[in-house]
Amino acid sequence: MVFVVCLGPAAWLVWRGVNQNLTADPIKYITHFTGDWILRFLIITLAITPLRKILHVPQLIRFRRMFGLFAFFYAFLHFSTWIGLDQTFDLTGMWQDVIKRPFITVGFTAFVLLIPLAITSTAGWIRRLGGKRWQMLHRLIYATAVLGVIHFYWSVKSDVRKPLEYAFLVALLLAWRIGSWLMARRKGMVPRTTARQEPRTAESVQR
Ligand code: HEM
Numbered sequence: 001m002v003f004v005v006c007l008g009p010a011a012w013l014v015w016r017g018v019n020q021n022l023t024a025d026p027i028k029y030i031t032h033f034t035g036d037w038i039l040r041f042l043i044i045t046l047a048i049t050p051l052r053k054i055l056h057v058p059q060l061i062r063f064r065r066m067f068g069l070f071a072f073f074y075a076f077l078h079f080s081t082w083i084g085l086d087q088t089f090d091l092t093g094m095w096q097d098v099i100k101r102p103f104i105t106v107g108f109t110a111f112v113l114l115i116p117l118a119i120t121s122t123a124g125w126i127r128r129l130g131g132k133r134w135q136m137l138h139r140l141i142y143a144t145a146v147l148g149v150i151h152f153y154w155s156v157k158s159d160v161r162k163p164l165e166y167a168f169l170v171a172l173l174l175a176w177r178i179g180s181w182l183m184a185r186r187k188g189m190v191p192r193t194t195a196r197q198e199p200r201t202a203e204s205v206q207r
Contacts, residue, residue, distance in 0.1 A: 002063055006041075006066065009033070009037045009074070010073075013034075026085075027081065027085045030077075031078060031082065034075075034077045035152065038071055039149070039152065039166050041071035041074060042071045042144060043145070043173065045068045046145060046170070046173040047173060048061060048063065048067065049061075049177075050176045050177075053180075065121055068121065068141065069121060072117070075114055079111050103154035106147050106150050106151040107148070107151035109147055113144045114140075114144050117137070117138055117144075120137060142174060145170045145173075146170060149166050149167045152166060
């Protein structure tokens with residue numbers, strides 16, 4: 001059910017496309033729509049750990065990987081819109097855009113950082129890398145979220161309210177993590193994963 005709900009925004013986009021209802025500037029509309037959903041899914045993914053701890057609902061962890069992969073899915077659509085519709089597969093134009101427009105450089109970096117996370121999201125990769133290394137790698141999601149917000153902030157011309165709202169949420173989630181890490185350290189509770197205890201699924205790796 002959660003999977004189908006997460007597909008909702010994409011289905012909505014397809015529906016509007018089929019009905020030729022993507023506004024006067026469809027490329028801009030699709031780019032903005034998918035961009036918004038990447039950030040929403042990144043924030044939902046980052047919110048899982050605080051929510052399950054605050055609300056005492058450990059089962060929420062089951063959905064974290066799916067939300068993360070949906071962030072990647074919408075990022076892929078966003079990136080593909082830029083490659084196919086905006087740049088019409090013009091490699092030189094793409095390269096010029098990446099190096100000349102700082103907000104594209106930052107967005108591109110954020111997307112590239114998401115790729116290893118999507119690839120290594122399987123149980124097989126967790127076993128191969130080991131829980132600790134896997135967890136370290138998957139901390140890249142924080143960098144992606146911060147870069148995604150900067151990318152959005154730099155892309156808007158005047159009204160910065162929406163990027164600032166996202167920035168506030170990302171900052172809050174990062175502050176929560178830093179706070180709980182500092183508290184655990186003070187109590188001497190920072191978990192140490194040994195080779196024997198290494199988690200075998202994305203769901204069992206705590207972040
Ligand atoms: C994880 C990575 C990324 C995130 C989180 C992200 C997020 C966003 C957001 C939220 C917006 C604005 C949506 C709105 O106005 O409501 C946006 C716009 C845009 N993004 Fe991204 N983006 C990412 C990666 C990329 C990449 C890789 C490219 C292309 C190389 C790209 C190109 C653009 C463009 C061209 C716009 C439209 C700017 C405008 O019309 O002024 N983004 N992105």
